[in-house]
Amino acid sequence: xxxxxxxxxxxxxxxxxxxxxxxxxxxxxxxxxxxxxxxxxxxxxxxxxxxxxxxxxxxxxxxxxxxxxxxxxxxxxxxxxxxxxxxxxxxxxxxxxxxxxxxxxxxxxxxxxxxxxxxxxxxxxxxxxxxxxxxxxxxxxxxxxxxxxxxxxxxxxxxxxxxxxxxxxxxxxxxxxxxxxxxxxxxxxxxxxxxxxxxxxxxxxxxxxxxxxxxxxxxxxxxxxxxxxxxxxxxxxxxxxxxxxxxxxxxxxxxxxxxxxxxxxxxx
Numbered sequence: 001x002x003x004x005x006x007x008x009x010x011x012x013x014x015x016x017x018x019x020x021x022x023x024x025x026x027x028x029x030x031x032x033x034x035x036x037x038x039x040x041x042x043x044x045x046x047x048x049x050x051x052x053x054x055x056x057x058x059x060x061x062x063x064x065x066x067x068x069x070x071x072x073x074x075x076x077x078x079x080x081x082x083x084x085x086x087x088x089x090x091x092x093x094x095x096x097x098x099x100x101x102x103x104x105x106x107x108x109x110x111x112x113x114x115x116x117x118x119x120x121x122x123x124x125x126x127x128x129x130x131x132x133x134x135x136x137x138x139x140x141x142x143x144x145x146x147x148x149x150x151x152x153x154x155x156x157x158x159x160x161x162x163x164x165x166x167x168x169x170x171x172x173x174x175x176x177x178x179x180x181x182x183x184x185x186x187x188x189x190x191x192x193x194x195x196x197x198x199x200x201x202x203x204x205x206x207x208x209x210x211x212x213x214x215x216x217x218x219x220x221x222x223x224x225x226x227x228x229x230x231x232x233x234x235x236x237x238x239x240x241x242x243x244x245x246x247x248x249x250x251x252x253x254x255x256x257x258x259x260x261x262x263x264x265x266x267x268x
Contacts, residue, residue: 051077092118133162177204206252
C-alpha cells in the first residue's frame with residue numbers, strides 16, 4: 001500500500017519517490033528547461049504545483065506525471081503552494097506579485113506586493129492568512145487576508161531581504177528568515193523578538209516549526225552554513241550543526257509526529 005509520495009527538486013528536475021510500508025522506490029520525474037525552485041503537494045496528495053525559472057508553472061498529476069494545467073505567468077517564480085484547505089493555489093513571482101488560482105485552475109487575482117521579488121509564501125493552517133516575504137523595493141514580509149487578499153499586517157523595516165517564512169500551526173505565531181542571517185519571530189501579542197543567528201551571518205534558506213510549535217528548525221546557506229533548532233519556550237538555541245566548507249543547507253522539515261527532522265543541501 002502506498003503510504004506517501006515525496007518530491008525532490010534538483011536544478012531542472014523534479015524526482016518523485018514513493019514510500020510503501022518501509023520500502024522506498026523511484027517513482028518518476030518531471031523535467032523543466034530551467035531551475036525548479038519549489039514543488040509542493042496539494043493537501044490530498046494528488047497534485048503537485050511547481051515554481052520554475054523557465055516561466056512554466058504547472059499543476060502536475062502526482063501519479064500519472066501528466067500536466068493537469070499550465071498556470072499562466074510571464075515571469076519566473078520562486079515559490080508555489082496550495083492553501084492548506086486546498087481551495088487556492090498561489091504562485092510567488094520574481095516581480096511584485098502573487099498569482100492566485102482556484103483549485104479548479106480559474107484565475108482569481110494578481111495580488112500586488114511591496115517586493116520586487118517574492119521569495120517565499122506560506123498559508124496558515126486555517127487557510128485564512130497568507131504570509132509573503134521578499135526583497136527589492138522593500139525588504140520584509142506581508143500577511144494577506146484570505147480570500148479578500150487585503151493586507152492584514154506588514155513589516156518593511158528589515159535591513160536585508162526576507163528569504164523564508166512560516167506560520168506555526170496555531171497561526172498566532174510566525175517566523176521570517178533574512179539574507180543577513182537573522183530570524184524574526186513574531187508572537188500573538190505583536191511583540192517582536194530579534195533572535196541572534198547562532199553566529200551565522202548567512203542566508204536563512206529554510207524554516208519549519210515543529211508540529212507542536214515548541215521548536216523552530218532553521219537552515220542557513222552560504223559562508224555561515226549551519227542547521228539549528230531554537231527552543232521557543234525560552235527562545236534559545238537548542239541544537240547547532242555546522243556544515244563543512246563544501247556543504248550548504250537549503251531546506252528543513254519535521255516529521256508529522258515531531259520526533260524526527262531532516263535537512264537538505266548540496267556538497268561541492
